Amino acid sequence: MKAHSLPALTIIASVDEDYPSPVKMRLGREAPGRLVLSGAESLLHQPLHAIFCSLQPPADLVLSAIDRAHQLITRPAPVIGGFQSPVEKLILKILLRDGHRIIICAARKLEGMRLKSEWSDAMREGRLLLISGVERRRRTDAMLAATRNRLVAALASEISIVHAAPGGRIYRVTEAAIQWGIPVSCPMHRENEGIVLLGARPWPPGH
Amino acid sequence: MSRAGWRIAEGFNLHASLVLRCSEPVPVASSDRITLLYSALMLEDEFPDFRERRELYRNCKHAEAAHILVIVDAAEIRRIWIWERRRPGRPSDYRESLEPERPEDLARLLRIACEDLTVSGEVESPAPAIPAAIARSLGSRWQAGVPACDRMVSGPHLREAVAGASGPNETRQLWRALSRIRIVDLSCGDGSWLLEAAAELESLYAACLGRMAGWVLDSEHVSRSGSGRHRDFRLLLARVENRSRGRPDRYIRDRVILFNLHGVAGCALDALVTRSRLTRGLAAADGNLDTPYPLPETELRIVTGETHTGREGCLPGAEDSQGNLFLARARECEEAFSIVRDLHLGGSADRRELATAYSEIRKRREALVAWYRREKSAAGGALVRLDELYLHFPELLEHARSTIIRRP
Numbered sequence: 190m191k192a193h194s195l196p197a198l199t200i201i202a203s204v205d206e207d208y209p210s211p212v213k214m215r216l217g218r219e220a221p222g223r224l225v226l227s228g229a230e231s232l233l234h235q236p237l238h239a240i241f242c243s244l245q246p247p248a249d250l251v252l253s254a255i256d257r258a259h260q261l262i263t264r265p266a267p268v269i270g271g272f273q274s275p276v277e278k279l280i281l282k283i284l285l286r287d288g289h290r291i292i293i294c295a296a297r298k299l300e301g302m303r304l305k306s307e308w309s310d311a312m313r314e315g316r317l318l319l320i321s322g323v324e325r326r327r328r329t330d331a332m333l334a335a336t337r338n339r340l341v342a343a344l345a346s347e348i349s350i351v352h353a354a355p356g357g358r359i360y361r362v363t364e365a366a367i368q369w370g371i372p373v374s375c376p377m378h379r380e381n382e383g384i385v386l387l388g389a390r391p392w393p394p395g396h
Numbered sequence: 397m398s399r400a401g402w403r404i405a406e407g408f409n410l411h412a413s414l415v416l417r418c419s420e421p422v423p424v425a426s427s428d429r430i431t432l433l434y435s436a437l438m439l440e441d442e443f444p445d446f447r448e449r450r451e452l453y454r455n456c457k458h459a460e461a462a463h464i465l466v467i468v469d470a471a472e473i474r475r476i477w478i479w480e481r482r483r484p485g486r487p488s489d490y491r492e493s494l495e496p497e498r499p500e501d502l503a504r505l506l507r508i509a510c511e512d513l514t515v516s517g518e519v520e521s522p523a524p525a526i527p528a529a530i531a532r533s534l535g536s537r538w539q540a541g542v543p544a545c546d547r548m549v550s551g552p553h554l555r556e557a558v559a560g561a562s563g564p565n566e567t568r569q570l571w572r573a574l575s576r577i578r579i580v581d582l583s584c585g586d587g588s589w590l591l592e593a594a595a596e597l598e599s600l601y602a603a604c605l606g607r608m609a610g611w612v613l614d615s616e617h618v619s620r621s622g623s624g625r626h627r628d629f630r631l632l633l634a635r636v637e638n639r640s641r642g643r644p645d646r647y648i649r650d651r652v653i654l655f656n657l658h659g660v661a662g663c664a665l666d667a668l669v670t671r672s673r674l675t676r677g678l679a680a681a682d683g684n685l686d687t688p689y690p691l692p693e694t695e696l697r698i699v700t701g702e703t704h705t706g707r708e709g710c711l712p713g714a715e716d717s718q719g720n721l722f723l724a725r726a727r728e729c730e731e732a733f734s735i736v737r738d739l740h741l742g743g744s745a746d747r748r749e750l751a752t753a754y755s756e757i758r759k760r761r762e763a764l765v766a767w768y769r770r771e772k773s774a775a776g777g778a779l780v781r782l783d784e785l786y787l788h789f790p791e792l793l794e795h796a797r798s799t800i801i802r803r804p
Binding site: 245246247248249251252255275276279282283286 | 724728731732735736738739740742744745746749750752753754756757760
């Protein structure tokens with residue numbers, strides 16, 4: 190598959206008016222000093238629906254994730270996420286294919302990044318935005334992924350969690366999101382009981 | 397036996413065979429072209445399980461053109477006869493039986509085994525096609541100055557080439573090529589052809605894993621910082637260990653079924669037989685033959701259908717949005733399957749959750765195929781131009797170079 194260069198990058202500093210206020214409000218001093226954007230910038234100022242899934246979810250939740258992706262397509266809110274775990278990548282594929290609007294939050298700096306060929310149609314059609322709060326590092330690591338997840342949650346007005354391993358990265362970001370007052374929902378599963386106890390709403394049957 | 401025209405091998409003493417190891421079968425008698433081999437166990441040896449017996453038989457196969465192998469425990473209570481059924485136009489089939497007590501039953505068993513072994517005509521096997529498919533899959537990457545490649549592509553030396561790969565990158569490429577091989581039986585009958593292919597692939601996977609372990613070991617001997625090298629091999633070997641608890645055969649067999657095998661049975665009974673045989677193979681790798689039902693993953697790999705053709709060119713064109721929609725939905729199921737498959741092979745997934753996921757994927761795929769059939773019949777076949785095979789296995793579209801198809 191051929192990769193292309195990213196369209197022009199836009200930098201929004203935390204002092205700029207365009208800098209998303211929920212990020213400053215929720216992350217406080219942890220908020221990135223600047224956000225680098227590439228693509229459909231207008232998406233950033235709409236109510237966003239974030240989606241997360243751990244790297245190794247229970248097998249029977251994979252299909253719940255697909256159903257959720259199809260449901261998100263019917264909603265007006267653009268979907269934001271890191272789209273790094275296999276299930277998140279599958280959700281991204283479905284959203285891209287069905288013409289939904291998407292924000293991909295990278296856990297690396299955008300400078301020097303290549304646009305994947307499967308993203309180019311969405312980018313051309315103005316329904317894809319790449320965003321990053323990382324300034325220096327070019328490679329993703331666990332710490333950057335955790336920071337990226339917090340940024341995604343801070344930008345969102347609603348969050349769907351497919352699976353959060355108890356005590357894992359997604360669990361911690363869910364905890365923070367619930368404290369910030371963001372509505373969080375997840376499929377009913379024994380592995381998700383922890384986040385349900387934190388305050389996540391279970392998806393209704395058939396969600 | 398002499399009455400049946402067999403020559404008793406000279407110098408063979410039945411009781412002296414107690415000192416032989418299982419791995420050294422000796423000829424007892426021979427007819428025109430069939431040899432009866434005898435392998436006795438020592439007191440401390442456990443009786444070999446299904447998998448080991450088959451491996452032992454296969455090893456003997458290289459030495460003799462046609463043979464019957466008799467494995468006997470040290471107390472001479474349990475005697476198992478093993479041979480293969482050779483049929484023209486069909487793959488050979490592994491068979492075994494307990495030795496009967498009555499002489500007339502023994503004579504009948506001998507006659508059946510001989511009839512199974514003596515056939516004329518070409519015996520169909522997918523094994524010779526596998527090296528060529530691997531070579532096609534590797535393409536030009538291997539051709540660039542890798543001497544082992546020529547030998548490998550020639551067929552008989554494939555396993556040796558895999559086991560003796562001269563660099564870790566070659567091993568990596570071979571592993572990927574093996575994972576890309578797609579064996580498709582469009583009339584799988586009792587599943588013998590698929591099982592034959594599975595046996596061939598299993599030995600190649602095992603050789604590849606052995607070579608990976610060798611590279612890891614070498615890196616630890618060569619340098620102090622070796623523990624950081626070949627991280628992918630280490631992860632894979634740890635995964636094999638985790639999944640199979642010291643029995644890599646189980647991991648390999650799972651991998652072959654989940655990655656390589658695809659079957660289309662003409663009727664539900666054929667599908668059931670093939671799935672059961674694959675399940676039995678998995679159970680044998682576990683040393684547990686009591687698994688009573690076909691495992692749900694085999695239901696995803698062996699499908700029932702009479703309308704599959706597997707012909708090329710039965711794909712939707714750019715303007716065929718309906719066909720593309722079906723294909724997109726099929727790919728969705730395939731993506732879900734590949735995630736579940738990775739969780740399965742990772743070894744930490746819950747068995748019941750896996751079964752639920754596989755069953756759900758199967759249901760969705762069947763619903764998709766049913767929908768496709770309804771649309772096709774409503775449109776009289778004019779609007780939807782898509783081979784049903786690709787609704788079940790859309791991955792075949794991406795692996796055309798390394799696919800071996802047996803057509804009805």
